[in-house]
Amino acid sequence: MSGAPQPRIILDEGAAPAQRLDFGWEKAVAAPPAEAARWSSAGLVAGGIAVLLLGLALLEAGNFVAAQFARAAWLGAVTLAVALAGFGLVFWGIAREARGYLGLASVDRARAAHARGDAAALRRELAAWQARLPPGRARAGALEDMPMEAACALVESKVLAPIAQDAAALGRHAAMQAFAVTAISPSPALDALVFGWRGIRLVRQVAALHGFRPGIAGTLALLRRVAMDAATVAATDVAVDAMVRGLLSSRVAEHVAGEAAAGAVAARRMILLARAADEACRVIPRAR
Amino acid sequence: MDPLSLLRGVLDTAEDAARALIGRERLRLAVTGLSRAGKTVFLTSLVANLIAAGRGARTLPALSDAAGGRIRRVFVVPADTETVPRFDPEAHLAALAADPPRWPERTEDFSTLSIAVDVERRTSLGGILPERRVTLDLIDYPGEWLLDLPLLGTGFAEWSAATLARLRRGRRAEAAAAFLDFLDALPPDAPAEDALAKRGYGLYRDALRACRDTHGLRLLQPGRFLNPGPRGEAPLLWFFPLPETARGGLAALCARRYAAYLDDQRTTFLDPFFSRFHRQVVLVDVLGALHAGQEAFEDTADALAAIAGVISGANLIERLLGAAPTRVAFAATKADHVPTRARDALAALLEHLALGARGRAEASGAATAFHALAAIRCTEDAVATLEGRAFPAVRGILLNEGKGATIYPGEVPMKPPEPAFWDAAFFQMPEFRPPRLDPAGGSGVPHLGMDGLLAWLLGDAL
Numbered sequence A: 001m002s003g004a005p006q007p008r009i010i011l012d013e014g015a016a017p018a019q020r021l022d023f024g025w026e027k028a029v030a031a032p033p034a035e036a037a038r039w040s041s042a043g044l045v046a047g048g049i050a051v052l053l054l055g056l057a058l059l060e061a062g063n064f065v066a067a068q069f070a071r072a073a074w075l076g077a078v079t080l081a082v083a084l085a086g087f088g089l090v091f092w093g094i095a096r097e098a099r100g101y102l103g104l105a106s107v108d109r110a111r112a113a114h115a116r117g118d119a120a121a122l123r124r125e126l127a128a129w130q131a132r133l134p135p136g137r138a139r140a141g142a143l144e145d146m147p148m149e150a151a152c153a154l155v156e157s158k159v160l161a162p163i164a165q166d167a168a169a170l171g172r173h174a175a176m177q178a179f180a181v182t183a184i185s186p187s188p189a190l191d192a193l194v195f196g197w198r199g200i201r202l203v204r205q206v207a208a209l210h211g212f213r214p215g216i217a218g219t220l221a222l223l224r225r226v227a228m229d230a231a232t233v234a235a236t237d238v239a240v241d242a243m244v245r246g247l248l249s250s251r252v253a254e255h256v257a258g259e260a261a262a263g264a265v266a267a268r269r270m271i272l273l274a275r276a277a278d279e280a281c282r283v284i285p286r287a288r
Numbered sequence B: 001m002d003p004l005s006l007l008r009g010v011l012d013t014a015e016d017a018a019r020a021l022i023g024r025e026r027l028r029l030a031v032t033g034l035s036r037a038g039k040t041v042f043l044t045s046l047v048a049n050l051i052a053a054g055r056g057a058r059t060l061p062a063l064s065d066a067a068g069g070r071i072r073r074v075f076v077v078p079a080d081t082e083t084v085p086r087f088d089p090e091a092h093l094a095a096l097a098a099d100p101p102r103w104p105e106r107t108e109d110f111s112t113l114s115i116a117v118d119v120e121r122r123t124s125l126g127g128i129l130p131e132r133r134v135t136l137d138l139i140d141y142p143g144e145w146l147l148d149l150p151l152l153g154t155g156f157a158e159w160s161a162a163t164l165a166r167l168r169r170g171r172r173a174e175a176a177a178a179f180l181d182f183l184d185a186l187p188p189d190a191p192a193e194d195a196l197a198k199r200g201y202g203l204y205r206d207a208l209r210a211c212r213d214t215h216g217l218r219l220l221q222p223g224r225f226l227n228p229g230p231r232g233e234a235p236l237l238w239f240f241p242l243p244e245t246a247r248g249g250l251a252a253l254c255a256r257r258y259a260a261y262l263d264d265q266r267t268t269f270l271d272p273f274f275s276r277f278h279r280q281v282v283l284v285d286v287l288g289a290l291h292a293g294q295e296a297f298e299d300t301a302d303a304l305a306a307i308a309g310v311i312s313g314a315n316l317i318e319r320l321l322g323a324a325p326t327r328v329a330f331a332a333t334k335a336d337h338v339p340t341r342a343r344d345a346l347a348a349l350l351e352h353l354a355l356g357a358r359g360r361a362e363a364s365g366a367a368t369a370f371h372a373l374a375a376i377r378c379t380e381d382a383v384a385t386l387e388g389r390a391f392p393a394v395r396g397i398l399l400n401e402g403k404g405a406t407i408y409p410g411e412v413p414m415k416p417p418e419p420a421f422w423d424a425a426f427f428q429m430p431e432f433r434p435p436r437l438d439p440a441g442g443s444g445v446p447h448l449g450m451d452g453l454l455a456w457l458l459g460d461a462l
């Protein structure tokens, strides 16, 4: 063969069967640790303005309190009390927002740990999450020294499945309301407004089932996630259609047959929304 | 193009446009390749690695980068009420990971699967808008059937003449000796008797099998003779090529069955599954063709060109309707059979081998590229000492024996080799055990170059 030797197979010495090759693939491709979210320039500007407003207001208030003390001790004390109360409320609000937002981030952390197969991190997240669940909700109990698959299965059946049922019930309730609104409301614009408000309330209710109490920022983040999951749910779920049909065969529907089409759409949206919100808040993804 | 398929084309194009508008594109990916080229393994690896990439693993780095890291989720689209069997990557993967491992069986039937890839939008508002979903439609099928595509435009007389001319040359003549004797003994006015037809069919089928299995030849038609599929060997298949001089009832019967066979293949296989593709991969076992000798090598090239003429060489109307693939990637599979430094040569050699096919694809306006890949990497680089000199080689575990072996695959030429090259004896590459795999496929499977191919093929669509 033009100079080069013939192809050939050279068997290893010895008769022992060899181990299969191992390229350490799992480690090589493991998801890189999530890099800290970087700030966009708009975020930097907004943050700067917030710091300026709050910081200058604090300084201003401090100066003002000091000046009042200079006038009279009682005047100073009252001013201080007012300033403390006011700023206290502001910071409390901020802290609550932050907690609500970070609570949602813990969902991402738990799911990432699950995807990586990082049992220790997942167990830690699950424990923290269970502690946050609203009182009265059944918990899966201690998950230590349990294989990851078993722990997930337990959490799924003990906690997540009942939550999903409750979420579906909330969805049905909202669907009935939405349906009723179309039947009586005078204008489509009002419909849209009511649906929007009811939808957001529904999403927050479902989040509460999962132990999240999102503030404004948290709700926005949540709505974004829900929008993503809604597509998946809509694409995969035939059960929703059956449920809507079941709902609409009730007597309410017969009375307002003319409105049934618009009502069906609204009701369907609510049921979907409840499912999508449940999907978005789950600490471990639904087994597909 | 008949009015009905034109109408269907227009409807499909409208659907594509509507889907693009709402961010729900469908991409039909044609994975073509002759039998044993590695289609089933390629699809298995593609699905496993895409799903792992959707979970954040860096299994397909070049694809992730081409998509700007915007791939958010990948999942198998749940089954609905399809009547076609489903391609089962989990079962294939489990068999590959099992101990002892098994490669997929010879594919006997169609199967399909759709993979949904959710990507964040490219715009600055991408984080807020719902994600785009690109659905990849995949199909697996017996490679032998592909060669029925070029038959569609060919009449019985024309096909018979071409096939018999080929059959009387070189290694084919040797494999088809019994069939050719039968033909020569057949009187020109042989009556339409099924005993005769069946006998001729049996001999012709055995000749095709011998050509495929012992001589590595590829341009073997019709496809269902080699791989009858789930419906088995129906009387429809009892025909065989006849010389022009045959004029009797048997000739008429064979011609009728030939036409009916093509009709059947068209309605059950080609029209539903092999029309309208957006992207195409052509998988070629280049090294296998090289090791099987000059005749097999050239036969592979002819077979590739014949298929490409049909799939990527769409006519003007079809192109305007977007029914022809816009990108056609050619890939030399099983690149783990050669050491790293020979892989570029493998891709270069493929470029020559697929010259005809490439011409057809480019004539219809598709972009083409050439790659070397291993869907499942089974070897590592090693050094073989031959005749006192060191040569780059590969080391893997042999499938059947379970023993380790170093394989020197010979020199891989960058272009069709000189005649002297072919003097060498034929070489059969052994099958390897796949490396240790996670049976659940959570982190995909080790591969070589899958990501580069997919980045080129799909990157712009994500």
Ligand SMILES: Nc1nc2c(ncn2[C@@H]2O[C@H](COP(=O)(O)OP(=O)(O)O)[C@@H](O)[C@H]2O)c(=O)[nH]1
Residues within 6 Å of the ligand: B033, B034, B035, B036, B037, B038, B039, B040, B041, B042, B103, B104, B105, B106, B107, B143, B333, B334, B335, B336, B337, B373, B374, B375, B376, B377, B378, B431, B432
């Ligand atoms: N080493 C190695 N062998 C492969 C690879 N892909 C396929 N093969 C081998 O090629 C054979 C045929 O592959 P298959 O996918 O069934 O071919 P198909 O007929 O085109 O579907 C398999 O049984 C394997 O032995 C690969 O990436 N690496």
Ligand SMILES: [Mg+2]
Residues within 6 Å of the ligand: B039, B040, B041, B105, B106, B107, B140, B141, B142, B143
């Ligand atoms: Mg196959």
